Amino acid sequence: MKKPLIITGTDTDIGKTYCTLKIINLLKQEGLQVASMKPVATGCTISSAGLRNHDALQLQRAANIQLPYEWVNPYAFEPPIAPHIAANIVCQEIDIEHIYVNYLKVAQQADIVVIEGIGGWCVPFNPLDSLKDLALYLGGQVILVVGLRLGCINHALLTAERIQQDGLPLIGWIANHIDPQFTAQTTVLSLRERINAPLLASIPYQAHAQPAEAIMFSELLMKTIHSVAL
Numbered sequence: 001m002k003k004p005l006i007i008t009g010t011d012t013d014i015g016k017t018y019c020t021l022k023i024i025n026l027l028k029q030e031g032l033q034v035a036s037m038k039p040v041a042t043g044c045t046i047s048s049a050g051l052r053n054h055d056a057l058q059l060q061r062a063a064n065i066q067l068p069y070e071w072v073n074p075y076a077f078e079p080p081i082a083p084h085i086a087a088n089i090v091c092q093e094i095d096i097e098h099i100y101v102n103y104l105k106v107a108q109q110a111d112i113v114v115i116e117g118i119g120g121w122c123v124p125f126n127p128l129d130s131l132k133d134l135a136l137y138l139g140g141q142v143i144l145v146v147g148l149r150l151g152c153i154n155h156a157l158l159t160a161e162r163i164q165q166d167g168l169p170l171i172g173w174i175a176n177h178i179d180p181q182f183t184a185q186t187t188v189l190s191l192r193e194r195i196n197a198p199l200l201a202s203i204p205y206q207a208h209a210q211p212a213e214a215i216m217f218s219e220l221l222m223k224t225i226h227s228v229a230l
């Protein structure tokens with residue numbers, strides 16, 4: 001049974017989409033048929049086709065299986081706020097089962113489905129469920145993106161522990177250098193000593209997109225990717 005890769009992070013705006021796009025590219029280079037989803041998105045813009053989210057559009061374009069936007073992003077809300085609050089404003093409820101139905105359609109066509117969460121691990125979807133419940137429902141394997149800045153040690157340790165307590169496999173974490181002013185080396189070392197999962201990749205700060213990127217993905221990530229896609 002295929003398992004989706006769920007990309008979560010220590011916070012909003014720490015590079016989940018940035019890293020997810022890199023993971024999708026890597027999977028494509030490995031010859032896999034890759035689909036992507038951003039199941040719940042806020043901060044969407046109105047277009048003639050309906051509400052559109054920048055993350056979801058980027059993920060949809062990066063994949064090598066082209067899918068209807070509504071499958072990629074079943075829940076889109078306009079205000080850039082927490083999803084349960086955005087849904088409440090328009091009297092909607094985010095239903096994990098509806099996301100699952102879309103996931104099944106997507107997964108049928110792909111070797112692997114890469115799913116970006118929203119905000120962090122415990123962001124609520126409705127009074128009962130949060131992102132972690134979706135991850136459990138989908139039987140996902142989780143990658144944690146740590147946006148390296150002051151304060152991230154606490155966020156990273158809490159999130160990693162909680163993912164594991166929730167019973168989801170934490171494949172590993174990615175050190176994402178989001179702040180060129182931050183000296184991250186000792187922070188990364190502190191996290192390596194404390195997170196009970198491997199460091200999968202270290203993504204340097206890149207002021208401009210570089211066509212040929214020198215990112216070192218660990219051998220473990222490559223192995224995991226192939227086992228997840230089976």
Ligand SMILES: Nc1ncnc2c1ncn2[C@@H]1O[C@H](COP(=O)(O)OP(=O)(O)OP(=O)(O)O)[C@@H](O)[C@H]1O
Pocket residue numbers: 009011012013014015016017018019055118119176177178203204205206207
């Ligand atoms: N390694 C990096 N080098 C340079 N810029 C980066 C890096 N990682 C992320 N960024 C930039 O930081 C910003 C936030 O990244 P991104 O949109 O991926 O965050 P996110 O966690 O997906 O946010 P959201 O919670 O809104 O989904 C973007 O402008 C992105 O280009």
Ligand SMILES: C[C@H](N)[C@H](N)CCCCCC(=O)O
Pocket residue numbers: 012013041042043079080081082083118119120123
């Ligand atoms: C709009 C923004 N960029 C994110 N997509 C939404 C992040 C929700 C975070 C909710 C919270 O933890 O308070």
Ligand SMILES: [Mg+2]
Pocket residue numbers: 016017018055116
């Ligand atoms: Mg994002």
